Amino acid sequence: MSSAVQSDFLTVIRERHAVRYFDPTHHINEQEIMQLLELAGSAPSSWNLQHWKFVAFTETDAKHKLLPVANGQRQVVDASVTVAVLGDLEANRNAAAVYGPVIEGGSEDAYAGYASSRILFDQIEKAYAVDASSPYRRDEAIRNASLAAMQLMLAAKAMGLDSGPMVGFDPDAFVKAFHVPPRYMPVLLVAIGKAIKPARPTTRFPVEQTIVWNGFDPGSANL
Numbered sequence: 001m002s003s004a005v006q007s008d009f010l011t012v013i014r015e016r017h018a019v020r021y022f023d024p025t026h027h028i029n030e031q032e033i034m035q036l037l038e039l040a041g042s043a044p045s046s047w048n049l050q051h052w053k054f055v056a057f058t059e060t061d062a063k064h065k066l067l068p069v070a071n072g073q074r075q076v077v078d079a080s081v082t083v084a085v086l087g088d089l090e091a092n093r094n095a096a097a098v099y100g101p102v103i104e105g106g107s108e109d110a111y112a113g114y115a116s117s118r119i120l121f122d123q124i125e126k127a128y129a130v131d132a133s134s135p136y137r138r139d140e141a142i143r144n145a146s147l148a149a150m151q152l153m154l155a156a157k158a159m160g161l162d163s164g165p166m167v168g169f170d171p172d173a174f175v176k177a178f179h180v181p182p183r184y185m186p187v188l189l190v191a192i193g194k195a196i197k198p199a200r201p202t203t204r205f206p207v208e209q210t211i212v213w214n215g216f217d218p219g220s221a222n223l
């Protein structure tokens with residue numbers, strides 16, 4: 001891979017497709033993987049709490065352990081790296097680490113728009129002080145980690161690589177096999193490498209069909 005390859009961004013978006021067949025001989029080094037994950041982690045997140053952890057599968061043994069967990073999807077082995085994007089169910093625990101340095105640095109907007117650090121931290125704690133049945137933590141983990149996963153796929157494409165996202169895996173088996181602490185939940189697997197077979201052709205709905213201008217009309221419940 002040449003990290004110098006940087007296509008025009010709109011071309012990157014249009015040319016990214018879900019690749020399922022990767023060249024097993026193609027190697028990506030650790031530094032390149034770090035660069036990809038650094039770009040993935042520049043995604044936005046609620047309160048900038050950065051609700052993601054990346055488990056990078058590069059070693060043959062680990063990839064083979066992942067294979068049955070991923071329902072035998074061969075791309076997890078053949079890809080140069082398969083990244084499991086995990087969501088953080090306790091991202092409130094990141095608040096001090098995220099805001100401490102900004103507050104110490106005396107930045108003008110150190111409290112993310114709040115009047116004081118106490119109000120900021122209280123807001124975050126209040127949001128996370130929900131009982132176990134509340135979907136809030138899970139929703140936050142999934143939506144924020146998904147943004148990082150999308151950036152990962154686009155960064156890969158911009159760097160001349162291909163990718164394939166997967167939810168076709170057993171999250172419980174993943175947690176067990178790779179000793180994932182309860183704080184994190186597996187959200188998505190992303191295989192990254194060099195395609196040896198192009199992605200299946202796909203289409204999208206015409207944009208007109210996906211837009212609702214300024215709210216649905218009354219009575220459109222069955223649309």
Ligand SMILES: Cc1cc2nc3c(=O)[nH]c(=O)nc-3n(C[C@H](O)[C@H](O)[C@H](O)COP(=O)(O)O)c2cc1C
Nearest residue numbers: 016017018019020073165166167168169199200202
């Ligand atoms: C959340 C998510 C889960 C997916 N899971 C799988 C999967 O388990 N296996 C697979 O082969 N493709 C999977 N895909 C790829 C989709 O099938 C693919 O993105 C879709 O058909 C559109 O194709 P394109 O991305 O090539 O345009 C997944 C995509 C997303 C976004």
